[in-house]
Amino acid sequence: MEANQRIARINAHLHPPNFQVEESSSLRRANCRAKGAGPGFKVAILGAAGGIGQPLSMLMKMNPLVSVLHLYDVVNTPGVTADIGHMDTGAVVRGFLGQQQLEEALTGMDLVIIPAGVPRKPGMTRDDLFKINAGIVRTLCEGIVKSCPRAIVNLISNPVNSTVPIAAEVFKKAGTYDPRHLLGVTMLDVVRANTFVAEVLGIDPRQVDVPVVGGHAGVTILPLLSQVKPPSTFTPEETEYLTTRIQNGGTEVVEAKAGAGSATLSMAYAAVKFADACLRGLSGDDGVIECAFVSSQVTELPFFATKVRLGRNGAEEVFPLGPLNEYERAGLEKAKKELAGSIQKGVSFIRN
Numbered sequence: 065m066e067a068n069q070r071i072a073r074i075n076a077h078l079h080p081p082n083f084q085v086e087e088s089s090s091l092r093r094a095n096c097r098a099k100g101a102g103p104g105f106k107v108a109i110l111g112a113a114g115g116i117g118q119p120l121s122m123l124m125k126m127n128p129l130v131s132v133l134h135l136y137d138v139v140n141t142p143g144v145t146a147d148i149g150h151m152d153t154g155a156v157v158r159g160f161l162g163q164q165q166l167e168e169a170l171t172g173m174d175l176v177i178i179p180a181g182v183p184r185k186p187g188m189t190r191d192d193l194f195k196i197n198a199g200i201v202r203t204l205c206e207g208i209v210k211s212c213p214r215a216i217v218n219l220i221s222n223p224v225n226s227t228v229p230i231a232a233e234v235f236k237k238a239g240t241y242d243p244r245h246l247l248g249v250t251m252l253d254v255v256r257a258n259t260f261v262a263e264v265l266g267i268d269p270r271q272v273d274v275p276v277v278g279g280h281a282g283v284t285i286l287p288l289l290s291q292v293k294p295p296s297t298f299t300p301e302e303t304e305y306l307t308t309r310i311q312n313g314g315t316e317v318v319e320a321k322a323g324a325g326s327a328t329l330s331m332a333y334a335a336v337k338f339a340d341a342c343l344r345g346l347s348g349d350d351g352v353i354e355c356a357f358v359s360s361q362v363t364e365l366p367f368f369a370t371k372v373r374l375g376r377n378g379a380e381e382v383f384p385l386g387p388l389n390e391y392e393r394a395g396l397e398k399a400k401k402e403l404a405g406s407i408q409k410g411v412s413f414i415r416n
């Protein structure tokens with residue numbers, strides 16, 4: 065290629081006159097030429113310009129399993145894409161702005177991560193977000209139906225206990241539903257549980273594994289402290305303190321941020337930990353096991369979070385709860401009661 069042609073391509077990349085479909089196509093060509101998409105997975109982040117979306121996009125750009133990273137939002141993706149695109153890691157980054165570019169953003173994706181939607185302010189429950197976020201999740205899932213119906217979906221937008229059933233209903237309606245492909249992200253509950261339990265035990269959190277089951281709101285978040293690894297015992301006071309702190313972890317951050325949003329940095333960390341596990345599963349790695357809120361037959365509820373084995377087809381195996389102590393059995397009953405209502409609310413949003 066002539067030198068002046070190469071410079072023209074780079075300029076087109078650096079100074080797109082606007083961020084419309086035609087421009088993003090040329091940007092895509094420039095990107096592919098400039099960097100070359102290596103082997104790996106194609107990942108889209110929907111809500112990429114937000115508090116979670118930005119650090120999540122940065123961390124996914126650093127993931128060696130990712131070859132192409134599509135950043136979609138209804139605002140600010142040109143800036144975030146330009147910024148992250150300068151990182152000298154392998155993934156090719158492309159930005160997409162606004163609903164008219166959703167289809168293009170999703171085409172060919174292997175994994176779609178969704179942190180789009182409004183966060184809580186002090187005094188709100190996650191369910192208070194339903195009104196706005198339910199519609200956002202529906203629209204984005206309709207895009208997935210059209211452009212990448214076989215992709216694995218990691219759903220972060222709250223209230224997860226209702227948005228996962230919403231996504232399932234959208235996919236069912238379109239005839240594309242594969243329950244193994246839809247995963248509500250509860251990893252932050254596990255990350256918090258590992259941290260708080262490690263503090264109590266006085267050990268490194270990286271050595272700790274706490275299964276957290278149920279759902280992702282208040283009493284539906286049920287840490288199984290009797291199954292902690294390494295095997296540990298807790299006094300009744302420690303059990304009560306840890307369970308309450310893990311269940312209120314999100315609220316602790318919302319209050320500390322005092323109106324400036326909810327957990328973003330720890331959530332981006334947790335989302336990447338979970339997405340990486342999904343990609344390792346897709347690659348064919350053995351023994352990839354994490355907690356997630358999925359279609360389940362572990363209880364009488366249609367969705368429930370437990371440990372799942374991630375493989376080439378997503379959540380290939382959903383593990384049972386294992387032995388629970390009396391405290392956990394009581395917690396399970398409370399969790400199921402609240403979860404049943406939240407799941408029904410999500411289902412009704414699409415069916416009615």
Ligand SMILES: NC(=O)C1=CN([C@@H]2O[C@H](COP(=O)(O)OP(=O)(O)OC[C@H]3O[C@@H](n4cnc5c(N)ncnc54)[C@H](O)[C@@H]3O)[C@@H](O)[C@H]2O)C=CC1
Nearest residue numbers: 111113114115116137138180181182183220221222252331
């Ligand atoms: N599952 C979990 O453990 C957690 C979930 N969350 C949830 O994640 C969501 C996002 O939180 P933040 O990033 O802090 O909020 P944020 O407000 O900082 O960012 C949200 C982003 O979504 C974008 N957005 C809004 N409508 C959209 C649409 N139709 N399509 C694409 N993008 C759209 C916004 O433009 C914004 O950039 C909230 O619902 C929050 O409650 C937050 C922390 C933990």
Ligand SMILES: O=C([O-])CC(=O)C(=O)O
Nearest residue numbers: 184252313314315326327
């Ligand atoms: O608490 C919130 O609203 C955000 C969230 O889900 C969490 O931090 O666990």
